[in-house]
Amino acid sequence: MNEADYEQAVSAHYTALYAFGYSLAGNADDACELAQEAFSRLLMKGGQIRDTAKIKSWLFTTLYRVFLGWKSRQSRLPHFEIESVSDELPAIAPEHVDVLENDIVRLALLQLEEHYRLPLVLFYLNDHSYEEIATVLDVPIGTVMSRLSRGKAQLREKLLACAVDRQPQSKTIRLDLKSRTAP
Amino acid sequence: MNNEEAKLILQAYRPGGEDSVDPQFREALEQARLDPDLGAWLANELELDQRIGGKFRDSVTPPVHLKSRLLAQRKIVKPVVWWRQPAWQLAAACFAALLILGVFWNRFEGRNGFPAYRAEMADFVGHRLDRLDLMSHDLAEVRRWLKDQAGQGELLLPAGLERRPSLGCRLMDWQQHKVSLVCFDLGNGHVAHLLVIDRTALPDAPAESPVFTQISDVATVGWSRGEKTYLVASQGGSQLDLMKLF
Numbered sequence: 001m002n003e004a005d006y007e008q009a010v011s012a013h014y015t016a017l018y019a020f021g022y023s024l025a026g027n028a029d030d031a032c033e034l035a036q037e038a039f040s041r042l043l044m045k046g047g048q049i050r051d052t053a054k055i056k057s058w059l060f061t062t063l064y065r066v067f068l069g070w071k072s073r074q075s076r077l078p079h080f081e082i083e084s085v086s087d088e089l090p091a092i093a094p095e096h097v098d099v100l101e102n103d104i105v106r107l108a109l110l111q112l113e114e115h116y117r118l119p120l121v122l123f124y125l126n127d128h129s130y131e132e133i134a135t136v137l138d139v140p141i142g143t144v145m146s147r148l149s150r151g152k153a154q155l156r157e158k159l160l161a162c163a164v165d166r167q168p169q170s171k172t173i174r175l176d177l178k179s180r181t182a183p
Numbered sequence: 184m185n186n187e188e189a190k191l192i193l194q195a196y197r198p199g200g201e202d203s204v205d206p207q208f209r210e211a212l213e214q215a216r217l218d219p220d221l222g223a224w225l226a227n228e229l230e231l232d233q234r235i236g237g238k239f240r241d242s243v244t245p246p247v248h249l250k251s252r253l254l255a256q257r258k259i260v261k262p263v264v265w266w267r268q269p270a271w272q273l274a275a276a277c278f279a280a281l282l283i284l285g286v287f288w289n290r291f292e293g294r295n296g297f298p299a300y301r302a303e304m305a306d307f308v309g310h311r312l313d314r315l316d317l318m319s320h321d322l323a324e325v326r327r328w329l330k331d332q333a334g335q336g337e338l339l340l341p342a343g344l345e346r347r348p349s350l351g352c353r354l355m356d357w358q359q360h361k362v363s364l365v366c367f368d369l370g371n372g373h374v375a376h377l378l379v380i381d382r383t384a385l386p387d388a389p390a391e392s393p394v395f396t397q398i399s400d401v402a403t404v405g406w407s408r409g410e411k412t413y414l415v416a417s418q419g420g421s422q423l424d425l426m427k428l429f
Contacts, residue, residue, distance in 0.1 A: 003257055006257050007254060007257075010250060010253045010254055011250075014245060014249060014250055014253055015244070015245055018243070018245035018249060019239075019240065019243040019245075022243045023243070028246060031245075032245070032246065032249050032252075035245070035249065035253065036249075036252060036253060036256065039253045039256055040256055043256060043257055092231065093227070093231075094227065094230040094231050094233075094234050097231060097234040097235055097238065098234065100238065101238075102238045102239070102241045102242035103242050105235055105238040105239050105242060106238075106239055106242035106243055109239055121239075123195070123197070123232075123236075124232070124235065124236035124239045124240065125236075125240065126197060126200070126236060126240075129200060129201040129202060129205075130195045130202065131201075131205075144195065145191055145192065145194070145195045146191070148194055148195050149191055149194045149195075152194060155235070156231075159235070
């Protein structure tokens with residue numbers, strides 16, 4: 001990989017890669033280290049990537065594997081399989097999201113369990129097709145869809161709770177909360 | 184495709200990207216176009232996703248130094264193609280590679296030899312053994328279990344070990360070779376762990392005469408008989424205990 005290609009890859013992907021690392025590690029220092037490690041490996045092994053269009057997926061997959069390597073030294077990862085999707089999406093309107101600060105959204109997302117959080121983060125980063133998400137996370141496409149669905153449901157539930165705190169006068173939201181099916 | 188299935192698919196949909204050309208999305212999108220309720224639901228979904236995604240992306244911005252650090256990495260980890268190196272550098276690199284290869288070869292040999300096997304097994308039974316696959320005081324049952332589970336042939340045990348009550352057994356792997364572990368109660372508060380492996384797995388397997396070695400707090404004795412190599416390891420046990428087995 002020549003310098004121009006590398007610079008282009010950094011410029012194009014470092015922001016999203018950092019955000020993905022942040023969603024994995026939960027803090028800025030580790031997110032930076034994960035991004036640096038992924039790009040460092042790109043420098044060393046980038047020559048093996050024949051199709052430059054694959055660099056993005058390669059970087060995200062590499063970063064994820066680096067993180068799994070870190071984690072496996074601490075404990076074995078729990079493995080979850082989702083058979084079906086039964087959660088109803090909480091009744092939250094786009095304007096409810098507007099009252100929330102950016103950090104609240106980020107924290108709510110980070111509170112989700114990892115197997116819901118990761119596909120959702122990649123989804124919201126808008127950089128990956130759902131097939132690429134499946135490749136990065138090494139799970140079947142159907143699993144990505146069901147995890148996205150359930151992850152969204154859980155995220156909206158958290159956001160709705162935060163929005164209710166911000167808008168105590170809103171009757172509609174309170175009624176929605178009461179009528180919502182418990183997950 | 185019913186509306187519930189369409190919703191599941193459309194929850195993974197983002198407009199303006201590759202998703203639009205995916206046949207699965209296209210079918211669900213067409214359904215949303217024809218069904219006003221589904222269409223309204225999708226519009227609300229996309230609006231929500233856009234706002235949530237926007238707020239998330241805005242909230243996770245990399246520190247200002249990250250990009251410059253990443254760009255600086257290319258100076259540190261810059262692979263130089265071999266044909267651009269001066270001849271003396273190439274020669275030095277070849278010499279170093281041969282040296283490293285030699286060291287690794289020796290280590291590889293060492294890792295696969297009997298001393299390495301003995302040390303690893305002594306450490307395992309002394310400090311890491313956490314369970315047995317079969318708990319039984321009946322040695323005949325243990326032999327049958329090992330034969331059924333691992334195709335383990337007849338164990339040719341020294342007389343002193345045959346007389347001891349067994350505690351159970353376990354199957355393990357070492358360097359991709361099957362190892363059978365049988366535990367015996369030595370009767371003095373110590374346990375003798377017998378480990379049996381194919382003789383061919385160890386290029387420097389001991390001969391038929393037992394070889395006694397103390398590894399830290401684990402007394403060991405190794406020997407070969409027939410097609411198997413046997414190792415007995417006993418944590419806290421003494422060489423004398425092990426000698427009594429023969």
